[in-house]
Amino acid sequence: MLFGDVSEELARRLVKALRHVTDFEPPSVLVRVSAQSGVDYQCDLAMSLGKRLGKPPRQIAADIAARLDVADIAEPPEVAGPGFLNFTLRSSWLAERTTALNGDPRLGVAAAPRPRRIAVDYSSPNVAKEMHVGHLRSTVIGDAIVRLSRFAGHEVVPHNHLGDWGTPFGMLIEHLLDERPSGPYAIGDLNGFYRAARSKFDTDEGFATRSRERVVLLQSGDEETLSLWRRLVDESTRHFTQVYELLGIGLASEDVYGESFYNPFLAAVVDDLGTAGLTEISDGAVCVFPDGFRNREGEPLPLIVRKRDGGYGYAATDLATLRYWTEQRGVTDLLYVVGTPQAQHFAMVFAVCRAAGWLREEHRAEHIGFGSVLGEDGRAMKTRAGESVRLSDLLTEAISHAAEVIDDRADLSPEIREEVAKAIGIGAIKYADLSGDRERDYVFSWDRMLAKSGNTSVYLQYANARIRSVLAKADQDLTGARVLLGHPAERALALALARFPEAIGAATAGHLPHKLCTYLYETAVVFSRFYEQCPVLEAEGPGVRDSRLLLAELTSRTLTLGLSLLGISTPARL
Numbered sequence: 001m002l003f004g005d006v007s008e009e010l011a012r013r014l015v016k017a018l019r020h021v022t023d024f025e026p027p028s029v030l031v032r033v034s035a036q037s038g039v040d041y042q043c044d045l046a047m048s049l050g051k052r053l054g055k056p057p058r059q060i061a062a063d064i065a066a067r068l069d070v071a072d073i074a075e076p077p078e079v080a081g082p083g084f085l086n087f088t089l090r091s092s093w094l095a096e097r098t099t100a101l102n103g104d105p106r107l108g109v110a111a112a113p114r115p116r117r118i119a120v121d122y123s124s125p126n127v128a129k130e131m132h133v134g135h136l137r138s139t140v141i142g143d144a145i146v147r148l149s150r151f152a153g154h155e156v157v158p159h160n161h162l163g164d165w166g167t168p169f170g171m172l173i174e175h176l177l178d179e180r181p182s183g184p185y186a187i188g189d190l191n192g193f194y195r196a197a198r199s200k201f202d203t204d205e206g207f208a209t210r211s212r213e214r215v216v217l218l219q220s221g222d223e224e225t226l227s228l229w230r231r232l233v234d235e236s237t238r239h240f241t242q243v244y245e246l247l248g249i250g251l252a253s254e255d256v257y258g259e260s261f262y263n264p265f266l267a268a269v270v271d272d273l274g275t276a277g278l279t280e281i282s283d284g285a286v287c288v289f290p291d292g293f294r295n296r297e298g299e300p301l302p303l304i305v306r307k308r309d310g311g312y313g314y315a316a317t318d319l320a321t322l323r324y325w326t327e328q329r330g331v332t333d334l335l336y337v338v339g340t341p342q343a344q345h346f347a348m349v350f351a352v353c354r355a356a357g358w359l360r361e362e363h364r365a366e367h368i369g370f371g372s373v374l375g376e377d378g379r380a381m382k383t384r385a386g387e388s389v390r391l392s393d394l395l396t397e398a399i400s401h402a403a404e405v406i407d408d409r410a411d412l413s414p415e416i417r418e419e420v421a422k423a424i425g426i427g428a429i430k431y432a433d434l435s436g437d438r439e440r441d442y443v444f445s446w447d448r449m450l451a452k453s454g455n456t457s458v459y460l461q462y463a464n465a466r467i468r469s470v471l472a473k474a475d476q477d478l479t480g481a482r483v484l485l486g487h488p489a490e491r492a493l494a495l496a497l498a499r500f501p502e503a504i505g506a507a508t509a510g511h512l513p514h515k516l517c518t519y520l521y522e523t524a525v526v527f528s529r530f531y532e533q534c535p536v537l538e539a540e541g542p543g544v545r546d547s548r549l550l551l552a553e554l555t556s557r558t559l560t561l562g563l564s565l566l567g568i569s570t571p572a573r574l
């Protein structure tokens with residue numbers, strides 16, 4: 001074994017050895033990266049086996065070690081403490097592996113053995129409303145998940161579940177007619193437009209009646225109404241596309257599968273649930289009460305599939321959506337990157353789809369939740385006027401802050417400066433969204449996200465650019481160069497590079513991009529220690545300069561690939 005995930009490989013070997021010791025089915029994670037100096041990987045299985053086998057864990061560990069065949073990769077494993085098995089990679093093997101990485105564009109990461117077909121629902125803003133910071137998180141996290149899953153070799157179908165249908169469109173269309181009876185239909189301020197329509201709806205009885213009639217027209221497919229509706233959708237989509245372009249997100253208009261797309265499927269969803277005996281009428285509404293969902297009073301919770309007035313809501317649309325993607329598009333996995341407040345909604349939708357047979361054994365459906373973006377006061381992020389922050393303003397501001405960060409760089413041409421400011425600003429916003437555990441809220445702070453030190457994208461971008469400039473100075477062809485690991489800092493760097501597949505694996509499997517961020521940051525830190533201790537351009541000794549240049553090159557490629565999987569670019573000059 002030369003490439004792939006070292007801890008997985010050690011685990012495979014352990015499982016083989018374990019079969020000689022017990023028939024116990026081992027847990028899925030057997031081997032962990034160790035932070036202890038001199039120990040690269042560790043296994044604590046013997047401790048949990050102690051009771052089961054009625055033997056001291058140290059003896060079990062020794063029995064496993066005696067059967068274990070890892071000599072090609074690691075030194076003989078050591079039994080330590082209460083019964084740990086400690087592994088230290090052989091430096092000669094590590095050097096060989098690192099050398100070989102030079103020819104591998106995947107930097108040692110193996111592709112998934114069984115590719116899946118994954119539908120990812122992300123971004124999903126609402127028509128005639130500005131995208132807000134919650135949609136930004138969904139967009140950024142979703143994009144990273146799409147990139148990571150594709151890199152793993154899965155087939156990924158992104159889709160944008162645009163909120164483009166439902167009762168608010170009655171009032172929006174009427175307002176559009178009042179304001180702009182004949183084109184052009186540009187709506188500069190989407191939030192203002194929505195608010196004005198809403199306030200007329202609440203105060204003007206005549207307008208409210210017209211709006212309700214308009215909803216009926218829309219739902220019955222009236223041509224004129226549909227074309228007005230389309231203008232609203234197109235105008236909003238134009239705005240969203242601008243945001244995606246600025247962010248460098250690959251969501252295109254063909255990825256839009258808005259709520260309206262599923263409208264034709266809704267009646268069948270309700271009928272088929274009824275035929276399957278899953279529905280009940282409650283308060284005049286058609287409901288499903290999936291097992292195991294109760295409110296605070298302990299009463300069963302309904303998922304409303306058809307409202308009293310005969311209309312279908314958000315839940316019915318999500319049932320139709322899921323069914324469409326499994327039955328008509330043949331996806332195996334469904335991921336929904338949506339804020340944590342919707343966790344229960346998705347859990348109920350999944351439960352109903354399981355009961356209806358639209359989600360089967362072979363399917364996986366997962367809600368990828370995330371916390372809120374908070375202002376520096378610790379409350380939901382708002383503008384000074386108390387309004388929700390417009391995403392386009394936020395991104396523009398990020399780029400201008402980033403321009404300040406590189407203010408002192410008179411040597412960069414205006415075009416390069418602009419490009420770099422964009423890479424830094426957009427990178428900072430994305431990295432702030434990605435580098436913390438997504439389940440947690442995070443506080444939005446320009447100072448923190450644009451800091452040149454610490455776990456930030458700017459730090460990583462600088463680290464990479466510094467390496468690129470050393471490599472440019474050396475201007476050396478590194479094909480055929482070999483890695484030598486004479487110095488402990490060289491070995492530490494090679495070990496960090498060997499752990500890239502583990503970081504990618506953890507970030508991809510758990511949909512946890514922050515694990516990749518942490519890894520990239522740690523690797524950059526290990527590199528800077530190496531660079532302090534090991535002269536590169538002035539290296540002495542046969543082959544040492546080439547080896548160190550190659551280590552630098554591989555570090556830069558690791559940072560670049562890692563950041564690109566998070567959607568962040570790495571300018572060569574900063």
Ligand code: ARG
Pocket residue numbers: 121124125126161162163318321336338
């Ligand atoms: N438009 C919704 C919102 O802004 C998010 C939709 C998420 N996707 C879904 N299939 N429900 O809250």
